Amino acid sequence: xxxxxxxxxxxxxxxxxPSPTGFLHVGSARTFIFNWLYARHNHGTMVLxxxxxxxxxxxxxxxxSIFEGLRWLGLSxxxxxxxxxxxxxxxxxxxxxxAKGLAYRDFTPAHAGDDNQSGAQGAWLCNPGMRxxxxxxxxxxxxxxxxxxxxxxxxxxxxxxxxxxxxxxxxQSKLADEVEDFALLRSVGVPNDRSSSLGLWDGxxxxxxxxxxxxxxxxxxxxxxxxxxxxNTFKHLALFEALGVQPPHFAHxxxxxxxxxxxxxxxxxxxxVSVTTYRDAGFLPQAFVNFLCLLGWSxxxxxxxxxxxxxxxxxxxxxxxxxxxxxxxSDSDPFDPKAVWLNAEHIxxxxxxxxxxxxxxxxxxxxxHPSPEKLLAVTPLIRERIKLLxxxxxxxxxxxxxxxxxxxxxxxxxxxxxxxxxxxVLQHALEVLATTSFDHDSLDxxxxxxxxxxxxxxxxxxxxxxxxxxxxKNAPPLFETMAxxxxxxxxxxxxxxxxxxxxLG
RNA sequence: GGCGCUAUCGUCUAGGGGUUAGGACGUGAGAUUCUCAAUCUUAAAACCCGGGUUCAAUUCCCGGUAGCGCUACCA
Numbered sequence: 346x347x348x349x350x351x352x353x354x355x356x357x358x359x360x361x362x363p364s365p366t367g368f369l370h371v372g373s374a375r376t377f378i379f380n381w382l383y384a385r386h387n388h389g390t391m392v393l394x395x396x397x398x399x400x401x402x403x404x405x406x407x408x409x410s411i412f413e414g415l416r417w418l419g420l421s422x423x424x425x426x427x428x429x430x431x432x433x434x435x436x437x438x439x440x441x442x443x444a445k446g447l448a449y450r451d452f453t454p455a456h457a458g459d460d461n462q463s464g465a466q467g468a469w470l471c472n473p474g475m476r477x478x479x480x481x482x483x484x485x486x487x488x489x490x491x492x493x494x495x496x497x498x499x500x501x502x503x504x505x506x507x508x509x510x511x512x513x514x515x516x517q518s519k520l521a522d523e524v525e526d527f528a529l530l531r532s533v534g535v536p537n538d539r540s541s542s543l544g545l546w547d548g549x550x551x552x553x554x555x556x557x558x559x560x561x562x563x564x565x566x567x568x569x570x571x572x573x574x575x576x577n578t579f580k581h582l583a584l585f586e587a588l589g590v591q592p593p594h595f596a597h598x599x600x601x602x603x604x605x606x607x608x609x610x611x612x613x614x615x616x617x618v619s620v621t622t623y624r625d626a627g628f629l630p631q632a633f634v635n636f637l638c639l640l641g642w643s644x645x646x647x648x649x650x651x652x653x654x655x656x657x658x659x660x661x662x663x664x665x666x667x668x669x670x671x672x673x674x675s676d677s678d679p680f681d682p683k684a685v686w687l688n689a690e691h692i693x694x695x696x697x698x699x700x701x702x703x704x705x706x707x708x709x710x711x712x713x714h715p716s717p718e719k720l721l722a723v724t725p726l727i728r729e730r731i732k733l734l735x736x737x738x739x740x741x742x743x744x745x746x747x748x749x750x751x752x753x754x755x756x757x758x759x760x761x762x763x764x765x766x767x768x769x770v771l772q773h774a775l776e777v778l779a780t781t782s783f784d785h786d787s788l789d790x791x792x793x794x795x796x797x798x799x800x801x802x803x804x805x806x807x808x809x810x811x812x813x814x815x816x817x818k819n820a821p822p823l824f825e826t827m828a829x830x831x832x833x834x835x836x837x838x839x840x841x842x843x844x845x846x847x848x849l850g
Numbered sequence: 851g852g853c854g855c856u857a858u859c860g861u862c863u864a865g866g867g868g869u870u871a872g873g874a875c876g877u878g879a880g881a882u883u884c885u886c887a888a889u890c891u892u893a894a895a896a897c898c899c900g901g902g903u904u905c906a907a908u909u910c911c912c913g914g915u916a917g918c919g920c921u922a923c924c925a
Binding site: 362363364366396398399401402451453455456469470493494495496514517518519520523524525527528529530531532533548549551552553556571572573574575576577579597599600602604606607608636639640641642643645646647648649650666667668669670671672673681682683684685686687689693727729730731740789792793796802803804805806807808810811812815817818819820821822823824 | 852853854855856857860861862863864865872873874875876883884885886887888917918919920921922923924925
């Protein structure tokens with residue numbers, strides 16, 4: 346029987362590490378969800394880490410909006426960190442790497458190399474002269490206060506091949522000679538107040554350094570992130586080695602792209618890339634999560650509609666696809682039709698008592714203030730008729746409007762009928778309803794009997810009443826609707842309808 | 851330009867050396883309850899191209915093409 350390590354030691358630790366430079370992007374949300382599912386499926390730990398090493402671009406507003414988005418998703422995390430509070434660790438690690446001779450100072454002014462990318466000469470690998478600078482000269486220039494960036498010295502010229510196995514993309518390899526000397530510390534920083542082996546300044550760590558130093562320090566076991574980092578992984582492999590730790594496992598996720606194939610971006614595609622747009626339109630978080638999971642992952646059976654528990658149970662990295670997935674929105678429809686369909690399905694799956702309070706804010710926003718009790722009574726009538734929560738307002742406003750907005754009186758006239766017929770129907774309904782109790786069965790009985798007395802089919806007879814009571818042709822089932830509206834309001838609206846018919850002559 | 855990754859209906863995907871290439875959304879047609887919605891039935895719709903391996907390739911291999919990513923002192 347093979348000996349296995351204690352399971353506690355194998356409990357995965359994953360992290361979601363957004364950089365707070367904007368709102369929570371749908372692609373980031375999916376990365377978070379996949380990490381979360383992996384953690385929960387394997388009874389591991391979910392770490393949230395704000396990768397805020399770029400002081401120029403980070404904003405507090407962005408931090409707030411990311412938290413807002415994550416909170417809405419309703420998926421919790423177990424530990425929380427901020428890279429900006431861990432600068433000491435990053436600098437210590439940078440010094441250690443420098444001390445091992447695995448990095449060098451680069452005194453090239455920032456942005457000096459910006460225009461030399463490509464060219465016919467080949468890839469850019471390092472700034473001329475800096476990699477070979479003698480330690481003496483390097484120390485002297487640093488001591489004199491000259492700013493520098495610290496760069497990792499990629500072991501080139503040895504024909505070395507770097508390898509790792511990605512849980513999604515399989516075996517990956519790249520020649521070390523193709524990897525450029527990436528920066529570990531920026532030349533901008535703060536004067537240091539301790540003895541630093543690097544010089545008079547503490548440079549700010551770059552993403553690569555901070556990310557790897559933290560992943561190592563936090564003992565992250567699996568890095569699950571966007572495929573845009575697939576090639577960066579070789580740099581990270583080098584860094585983990587320089588840090589003297591075993592690299593974690595890697596799993597890269599296919600990217601979410603727009604219908605034009607481009608990576609989703611706020612500039613090009615507008616607010617559809619923000620999680621809050623979905624929330625504000627009335628997506629249920631569980632539906633949104635369900636939708637995102639189906640982009641680049643499949644449970645391998647024919648299920649599409651899955652709740653959180655089912656997703657958690659079914660989620661494996663083996664089920665992750667390798668090709669980018671299109672979020673199929675358009676100018677006419679900002680949301681992928683499948684997301685909308687899934688939302689409708691999740692709405693129907695939700696008990697009325699849970700759905701009703703979720704709909705409430707959308708009425709408030711529309712200036713309507715239904716009582717929770719009445720909204721609870723209305724909810725089952727519209728639950729099958731809305732795809733987004735915000736649709737509830739247009740589907741059910743007439744329940745809460747004291748006065749029906751004006752409608753075309755011609756709508757009162759049923760198929761194969763005329764104004765006189767409509768008038769007769771309404772008149773008769775008025776008489777009948779005066780003595781009918783307003784529950785479903787009584788209304789059903791009374792109105793069907795009334796229809797046959799008038800020699801009309803049910804559909805024909807009900808249209809004038811429906812329009813009179815709801816103010817439009819398409820509405821929830823008539824009897825339930827009238828029962829909720831109540832005796833008084835229904836009769837008043839039917840009388841108003843009669844008056845409107847008069848205007849038709 | 852260099853390097854890397856990817857390629858099944860419009861979209862999300864399943865599948866895999868021999869299949870009527872499956873499902874879902876969306877779309878068209880029909881059925882159905884008082885309208886709408888829902889539901890049901892049904893139709894149209896895909897293996898990027900070229901070579902190789904093989905009795906057989908959409909599936910494996912190579913090349914091409916296309917798309918995407920990285921090539922920042924962004925992440």
